Structure formats: structure tokens, C-alpha cells
Amino acid sequence: xxxxxxxxxxxxxxxxxxxxxxxxxxxxxxxxxxxxxxxxxxxxxxxxxxxxxxxxxxxxxxxxxxxxxxxxxxxxxxxxxxxxxxxxxxxxxxxxxxxxxxxxxxxxxxxxxxxxxxxxxxxxxxxxxxxxxxxxxxxxxxxxxxxxxxxxxxxxxxxxxxxxxxxxxxxxxxxxxxxxxxxxxxxxxxxxxxxxxxxxxxxxxxxxxxxxxxxxxxxxxxxxxxxxxxxxxxxxxxxxxxxxxxxxxxxxxxxxxxxxx
Amino acid sequence: xxxxxxxxxxxxxxxxxxxxxxxxxxxxxxxxxxxxxxxxxxxxxxxxxxxxxxxxxxxxxxxxxxxxxxxxxxxxxxxxxxxxxxxxxxxxxxxxxxxxxxxxxxxxxxxxxxxxxxxxxxxxxxxxxxxxxxxxxxxxxxxxxxxxxxxxxxxxxxxxxxxxxxxxxxxxxxxxxxxxxxxxxxxxxxxxxxxxxxxxxxxxxxxxxxxxxxxxxxxxxxxxxxxxxxxxxxxxxxxxxxxxxxxxxxxxxxxxxxxxxxxxxxxxxxxxxxxxxxxxxxxxxxxxxxxxxxxxxxxxxxxxxxxxxxxxxxxxxxxxxxxxxxxxxxxxxxxxxxxxxxxxxxxxxxxxxxxxxxxxxxxxxxxxxxxxxxxxx
Numbered sequence: 001x002x003x004x005x006x007x008x009x010x011x012x013x014x015x016x017x018x019x020x021x022x023x024x025x026x027x028x029x030x031x032x033x034x035x036x037x038x039x040x041x042x043x044x045x046x047x048x049x050x051x052x053x054x055x056x057x058x059x060x061x062x063x064x065x066x067x068x069x070x071x072x073x074x075x076x077x078x079x080x081x082x083x084x085x086x087x088x089x090x091x092x093x094x095x096x097x098x099x100x101x102x103x104x105x106x107x108x109x110x111x112x113x114x115x116x117x118x119x120x121x122x123x124x125x126x127x128x129x130x131x132x133x134x135x136x137x138x139x140x141x142x143x144x145x146x147x148x149x150x151x152x153x154x155x156x157x158x159x160x161x162x163x164x165x166x167x168x169x170x171x172x173x174x175x176x177x178x179x180x181x182x183x184x185x186x187x188x189x190x191x192x193x194x195x196x197x198x199x200x201x202x203x204x205x206x207x208x209x210x211x212x213x214x215x216x217x218x219x220x221x222x223x224x225x226x227x228x229x230x231x232x233x234x235x236x237x238x239x240x241x242x243x244x245x246x247x248x249x250x251x252x253x254x255x256x257x258x259x260x261x
Numbered sequence: 262x263x264x265x266x267x268x269x270x271x272x273x274x275x276x277x278x279x280x281x282x283x284x285x286x287x288x289x290x291x292x293x294x295x296x297x298x299x300x301x302x303x304x305x306x307x308x309x310x311x312x313x314x315x316x317x318x319x320x321x322x323x324x325x326x327x328x329x330x331x332x333x334x335x336x337x338x339x340x341x342x343x344x345x346x347x348x349x350x351x352x353x354x355x356x357x358x359x360x361x362x363x364x365x366x367x368x369x370x371x372x373x374x375x376x377x378x379x380x381x382x383x384x385x386x387x388x389x390x391x392x393x394x395x396x397x398x399x400x401x402x403x404x405x406x407x408x409x410x411x412x413x414x415x416x417x418x419x420x421x422x423x424x425x426x427x428x429x430x431x432x433x434x435x436x437x438x439x440x441x442x443x444x445x446x447x448x449x450x451x452x453x454x455x456x457x458x459x460x461x462x463x464x465x466x467x468x469x470x471x472x473x474x475x476x477x478x479x480x481x482x483x484x485x486x487x488x489x490x491x492x493x494x495x496x497x498x499x500x501x502x503x504x505x506x507x508x509x510x511x512x513x514x515x516x517x518x519x520x521x522x523x524x525x526x527x528x529x530x531x532x533x534x535x536x537x538x539x540x541x542x543x544x545x546x547x548x549x550x551x552x553x554x555x556x557x558x559x560x561x562x563x564x565x566x567x568x569x570x571x572x573x574x575x576x577x578x579x580x581x582x583x584x585x586x587x588x589x590x591x592x593x594x595x596x597x598x599x600x601x602x603x604x605x606x607x608x609x610x611x612x613x614x615x616x617x618x619x620x621x622x623x624x625x626x627x628x629x630x631x632x633x634x635x636x637x638x
Contacts, residue, residue: 072269188273189306190330191320197266 001055001150003045004106005079006117006130007038009063009070018228034070037118039185040178044148045116046078047183052150056080058109062090062101068201075199076192077185083109087205092218094225095124099132101216104209106137114155115175119144127177134175141175142168146182262562263325270326274333277306278341286338289464290609293456295340303344304374308334312348313356317364318372319347324499324561328506332557335510336517339613340464342507343415347371349503350621351378351416353496354424354441358484367422367443379420381411381444381470382493389626391426391493392436396472398427405429405442405482407450407475413620417468418456420446425472426493429486439489443481450475461612500621501574502560508581508617509553512588515610516546519592522599522607533595542595546588553581572634579627582618589614 011030019026034042042059049055059074061067062085071082085105093101106115115134120127127143134141146165147158153172158165160179206213214220240247255261285296303309311327313319320326327348334341346352347368355368370376387393396409407427414423422445430438444451454469483492520543523534533539556577564570589611593600600607618624 069265069269076269076273187277187302187306188269189320190270190273190311190322190326191307191315193266193269193273194320194322197264197269 001048001052001113002111003048003055003057004109004112004115005038005042005045005057005059005074006102006106006115006133007042007059007061007070007074008035008118008121009033009061009067010035010121010123032066032070034073035118035121036180037120037122037178039118040180040182041116041118041176042074042077042079043183043185044145044176044178045114046186048114048148048150049078058083060085060102060105060109062086062093062098062105064091065203068203071201072193072196073188075196075201076188078189078192082201084201084203085205085209086203087216089206089213089217092221093216094221094223095126095128095132096222097216097218097220099129099136100220101209101211102129103133103136104211105204106133108204108209113172115139115173117175117177119177119179130175130177137173137175139173139175140170141177142170143177145176145178148176148182262558267325267329271329271333273306274308274330277302277308278333278337282334282341283337286340286606287603287609289338289340290613291463293463293466295343295464299341300344301374303341307372309344309347309374310352310372311345313352313368313372317368319368323565324502325558325565328502328557328561331503331506332510332513335507336514338464339507339511339610340462342503343462343465345503346380346416347378349500350380350496351424353499354380354483354492355443357495358441358488358492359443362480363443363483370421376421377416377419379414379416379423379470380496381414381423381425383413384410385412389623391490392439394426394428394439396425396427397431398429398440398442398477400429401476403479404476405440405479407442407444407472407477409472411470411472412454413457413467414470415465415467415620417470418453418466422446423470424483424492424496425470426489429489433487436490437487439493440486441483441489441492442477443483444472444475444477445481448475448477459616461609461615463612497622498571498574499564501578501627502557502564502570504617504621505553505557505560505574505577505581508578508585508614509550509557511585511610511614511617512546512550512553512581515585515589515592515607515614516543516550518605518607518610519543519546519595522596522605526597526599539595542591546591549584550588553577553584556580572631575622575627575630575634578622579618579624579631582624582627585614585617 009032012033017026045057049057057079058081059079060083075082090101117130131141142157142159144160145157146160149156156169159168281299289295307320308330310319311322315321355364371378384394398405398407422443425442425444426439428438429440450473452471457467523539524532526533560570560573560577593607593611596607599605
């Protein structure tokens, strides 16, 4: 099996710093980690590699040069190859531009059976890139994957719903986006770390991909971030108890007082 | 001194220690039983085989890496140093002096997790005075017959083999009559004493090893007859770095606890971390820990560069052995009465620290080595 995994290096904090001009993330000076859902994606790929002989796992990431550290971590967990998509032109991309860039790289690698991605990144929280890539590659996609079974040239997957799950079958190649319930990502091995740092991770820039420079990065992003901010706390709500008649009467008075009605 | 891959190893070891070792540490200490699950995970990530060459199933890594793993593990659970023994004490005799067959069997056995090793020099009558060992090895055709008793042997109760130092020539002067053998625990005449009831590192099993006419095939002689003392010293030299690292880790763990506690504990209307005594204590403790850290990693780096480390490693071991005791004492004092209760981890760290200035060469012996190298004989 040829498996590709899309991974992102993200800041390890809830307190993300926003650039006031561009409305994008300031990544410098903040500890970076492998996005948690992507670790589940990689683990899913490695589990298949454990069981199906001849499987290769390649991790692809779009990010700044420092993202190589995250890719080394993926290699040290057991991935066979890693590729970093990095270019000044790719910077400031929204999900549209990101998925365009990554899809071009996946097309270039080609011949994949399964593409894994995390459900969403903890910095952007959009959960859009995986599905967008699938659309661009014209392959089926299943998101919120909490269980996978491989059956020849098809997968049988449990997709998490709010109140349960559905079972979906799809032919390969397929895009699967993973959630934390899917598995427990394995630890790196010391040997894996040594091997990762003994090799160079290839970096593909704009020139290495069949991409138009107008279709990548900040300028190609249809989503313009107007403002990012932490909302001011609203204060605690109030809980009322009583009979339905009492409560309705009280609610009516309260709404009148606040000039809502 | 440290490269990017070392930072990644530290990240891995730290996360592993926090997730797998810290939650189990109290139970390991209480029951005296090390977790099989933790041991399996340690072996899966090959923490125990960092310095063992790839050829024998190890990582082919360096001593800086081994020291980092030891430090991060010991910071959360001092007992977790014992599974790492193949990196130094149980692995070094084979790595430095074993022949190909011995390495393929015993070194690979440890790397693959199918064998547990031990190091047998200490005897009831021979602690710091190594030359006073009384265990004998009499040549008998293709065998050596070993008779004697070793004590305080870590892994004694569970080892599959042990590197035993015995006198092949009782009439030789000083240490020149000592040889080293790989002795398998399954052989006739090999028995183990009762498991010792220790003050600290109670999750690491220790006992006497008794050998009564144990027939050791000549293939299990390490190096040549008379090489024993050299093998012992070379092993302890490298072991010094990892044990110093254990002391460093325990010191850092105790310091972590002090920082945490003093910020929480309110007395006289404010956290005691606001009191100048506490601040000065923490400043002193932190500075000393940094000194220990520099000694450990410098010694490890020098060894990785192929330099002679006898003095530096002895300094690191002596300093960090005393350091962890000092820091644990001071941290417990900052905890006040709560530090004396088993509910808090500091009392375990205090007990675990006590052995570090004693085993693998006491602080006093380290000073003998350092002075010997500086002042000359």
C-alpha cells in the first residue's frame, strides 16, 4: 500500500498570537508541535504498515522551514519518507490556497492508495483542508474516522456522529480524516530519531510544483481575516426554577425590561 | 555540546516519563515491583539500548543520548534507571571486551529485550576495595569453576546472566589476577539470596549471588585472563556518566517539586515562594543543578568525542551523587511537614537519592580517582 499523510506543525498553546495587520498567526517564539489529529492520522498509516507488507508511509506538510522538526518526529515514529512544501509564496494561505498547494504535491507523488489527514488543526480549527484536498483530487472522502478496516481495494470505516456513528464503505483511493478516538499515537523510538536526523528532508517550493503563483499563499486566499480576537467573557448565566407558568411569566417580564420585546 | 537530535530525544524521553513513568512511580516504590507495561514500552522505543551498536540490535547512539534518557526518566521515577542498565553497567563489559559470539548472544539478548543482565563485582568483603574480592575461578580443562558470593547485585533476583569478576590467579599481586566471566543464572550451582529490603529505589530488585562450583565454559571468559580489573574500571568509567545523570534527574525532580509546592503553600498571608529564604534556596538549588548538568553533559560529550573521561566522569558522579541528596533534603525542608508524608513525591525522591553517592563507586572513591589524576601518584 502507498499511504500519504498530511500533517501540520501547530503552536502548542490556546493563547495564539495574532498579527494585527494580516490577521494571521504569529508563529515565532511559540513552541510548535505535531497537530494532535495528525498524529492520529500518522498512527493509522503506521498501523496499516505494521499489518500489510510492502506498505510505505510518506508524510507531507506545508509550512515554514522549522516544520522539518515536526517531520523528523513523524519519521522517528516510523514514517518512511517526508516532504516539506515551503516557499515564501505559500505563506499566509487560507484553506483554499493550502489545499491547492498540498493537492499539487500529492498529485506529483501520485499513485496513492489512502491519504490520511487529521480532522482539523488546533490553530485554524476549520477542518476544511482534508475535504478540499479530496475534492481537488477527485477522490472520495470520509471525515471523523474513528475506526478503519481494510478489505482488499476498499475501506470500511466508522464515521463519528454527534450521537453515534455511521459505517461507510469506500473504494481506494480515498481520503480519510482522523479524530483522537481512532487510536493512541505511538512513541518515537530512539533509533528512529537517529535515522531521521541522519537524512535530509526534501523541500519543494513553488518552482517544484505545477502551480500558478497567483493560486497560492495570502494573495490567493479568498478568506480574508478581518479581525481575530479573544471574546470578552459575558459573565455567568442565571438559572431559574419554577413551574412552567411561573417561568414564562418571569421570562416575559425580563424580556420586556431588557427591551427585547 | 548537544545537537538537534539530542533535543528530540529529550522531548521523547520527557513526554514518555511524564505519561508512563510518573503515574506509576509511587506504586513501583510501594510494591517493589516494576511495571511490565512500562518495561515493554521502554524496550519498544529502545531507550534501554541507546548505546548498543546497531549490529547487535541497539540504536548505535551516543552517551549524550543515554544521559538525557537517564536524566528525564530519573526526574520522574528513579527506579526507571534500572531498565536502562544495558546502556552502561550490564552492556559495557560486552561492548568493550566481548567477542563476536558473546555480543551476538548476550548484548543482542538485552537489546531485543529477551535477556536481563547484571554486574557482579561487589562482595561482602570487597566494596570500595575491589582488589579484595575472594571469588575464585579455577581452570578445569575447557571450564572455569567459580566459587564465591557477590552482594548488592542490582537485577540479581531476575538476571539471565551476570558479568562476574573472580580471581583466576590468587597468588598474583594486587588486581592482576582478576578475570571477568559471563555467568548464566540457569547453570548448576548458581543461586540467589533473598531480595534486599532497601531504603530507596525499592522498585529495583537487589540480592546476593552465590556460586558453588559453577562450571563456566571457557567461551564465556571476557577478554583474557587477568583483564578483569581493566574491564571493571572501563565499565564503571562509562557507568559514572549515566549514574551522575540519574543523580541529576533526581535533583531536578526534587527541585521541580519544591518550585511547585512553594508557589502553592500559603503562610503569613502569601505563598512561601514570596519569602526571601525560599527564593534564595531555590536560586542556590537551581544553580547547583545547572553545575551538575554541565558536568554530566561535558563528560558525555567528551566520551562521544573519544576523549579520556576518567577524571571528568568521576567529577560528575561525585558531584551529582552529593547534589541529589542535597537538593532532595532542601526540597523536603521547603515542603515542611507535608514533605514527610508519602502523599507527596518528595519523600520517595529523598530516599531514592541516598544510594547515588554510594553505588557504582562512592563519592569518596571518585575523589580518590580525581586526586590521583590531578596530583599524580
